[in-house]
Amino acid sequence: xxxxxxxxxxxxxxxxxxxxxxxxxxxxxxxxxxxxxxxxxxxxxxxxxxxxxxxxxxxxxxxxxxxxxxxxxxxxxxxxxxxxxxxxxxxxxxxxxxxxxxxxxxxxxxxxxxxxxxxxxxxxxxxxxxxxxxxxxxxxxxxxxxxxxxxxxxxxxxxxxxxxxxxxxxxxxxxxxxxxxxxxxxxxxxxxxxxxxxxxxxxxxxxxxxxxxxxxxxxxxxxxxxxxxxxxxxxxxxxxxxxxxxxxxxxxxxxxxxxxxxxxxxxxxxxxxxxxxxxxxxxxxxxxxxxxxxxxxxxxxxxxxxxxxxxxxxxx
Numbered sequence: 423x424x425x426x427x428x429x430x431x432x433x434x435x436x437x438x439x440x441x442x443x444x445x446x447x448x449x450x451x452x453x454x455x456x457x458x459x460x461x462x463x464x465x466x467x468x469x470x471x472x473x474x475x476x477x478x479x480x481x482x483x484x485x486x487x488x489x490x491x492x493x494x495x496x497x498x499x500x501x502x503x504x505x506x507x508x509x510x511x512x513x514x515x516x517x518x519x520x521x522x523x524x525x526x527x528x529x530x531x532x533x534x535x536x537x538x539x540x541x542x543x544x545x546x547x548x549x550x551x552x553x554x555x556x557x558x559x560x561x562x563x564x565x566x567x568x569x570x571x572x573x574x575x576x577x578x579x580x581x582x583x584x585x586x587x588x589x590x591x592x593x594x595x596x597x598x599x600x601x602x603x604x605x606x607x608x609x610x611x612x613x614x615x616x617x618x619x620x621x622x623x624x625x626x627x628x629x630x631x632x633x634x635x636x637x638x639x640x641x642x643x644x645x646x647x648x649x650x651x652x653x654x655x656x657x658x659x660x661x662x663x664x665x666x667x668x669x670x671x672x673x674x675x676x677x678x679x680x681x682x683x684x685x686x687x688x689x690x691x692x693x694x695x696x697x698x699x700x701x702x703x704x705x706x707x708x709x710x711x712x713x714x715x716x717x718x719x720x721x722x723x724x725x726x727x728x729x730x731x732x733x734x735x736x737x738x
Contacts, residue, residue, distance in 0.1 A: 441724065447716025461485075461604045463535065463596050470611040473543035477594070477608075481535035485600020488529045492539040493518040493550055493595045495605065496577035498585055502566035504549055506558040509599050516564050517577025518550035518595060521557055529598060539594065543610065548574030580610040 463481035471477070479492050489509065496517030503513045519542060527537040549570035552558030564570050576582075579592040593605040 441720065444717050444720035444724070447713040447718075447720060461533070461602050463594070463604045463606045465594050465606045465608055468606065469609045471541045471608055472611050473541065475541045476538055477541060479535065479537050479539055479594060479596065479606075481529075481596060481604065482533065484529045484533045484535055484596070484602050484604070485598055486529060486531050486533045488598040488600035488602065489526060490529065490535075490596055490598025490600075490602070491521050491525050491527060492537065493521070493597060494539075494542055494547060494579055494608075495519070495550075495593055495595045496547070496579055496581055496585075496590065497593050497605070497607075498577055498581065498588075498590045501577055502564040502568070502573055504551065504560045504564040504570050506550055506552065506560050508558075510558055510597055510601075512597060512601065512603060513565075514550045514595075514597070514603070515548075515577070516550075516566075516570055516574045517548045517579070519547050520550055521552045523557065529600075535596065541594075541608065543579060545575045545578040547579050548577060 461481060461483035463479055466478050466480075467475075468477070484490075493514070495515050497515065498517065502516045504516050505511075505513045525537075525539060527535070529535050549560065549564070550558065551560040551570055560570060562569065564573055566573060577585075580586070581590040581592060591607050591609065593607045595603060595605040597603050
């Protein structure tokens, strides 16, 4: 019995080890992918904002225990970017506000965020360059080859009137050392509406009726006479009354119906999508890879006799 029990233990042990490896690898892989889930942030309040307004920013799915800060950005399509240095090493739109050491915050071990920031207005919002080499320094030119501070004035918050017509909006963007770049749109309060105009009622004007007069009949030879060839003459380009004739304006079309048509220029619309999530970071990739390898090795150990496989492979 002792020999049989020992044999069974030897047969059972590899399977137990395989199950442990599979379970451990699955947990590692799940942890890595869960920590790298698409992060999100929300802003309250997010509408009818003004300069100096304090708002609350909350988030989830972010990198755990990561340092970061909240920026305010103009999100115009095709906006130039500038690369900011350590500790963030990200390329951000030129219309984003600069980092503030007083506003540095951190995510929780669960990857959540809760902080308060202040909304700003004006053309001098960007660029998102910090004080080099203290925090998030950037180069002398943006992706368009222009000076960051001068180019940033073209992307204010609120957006310029032309940008607003194209649908451009501003957003609050959270950037952290875990390479999360997440945004949530905000809107600003418009100018106050003008007071309604009251038009006083008008009194209708009554015109008195008149009796047509009676003219004596005209005698013979007293009517108007015209001499042949002496009728009213008109000069080309003038109406019979002497007024200039109407000339078709430029761009007018005349057809059989005399209608005039024109084509209005097309309307360009632009979206303001939020900044995209860049995917798994290097630590998450390593953790997910180790977990996947453990799962595969555990499955191989559970279903195959590795000693026989090795002996067959080596020709023993």
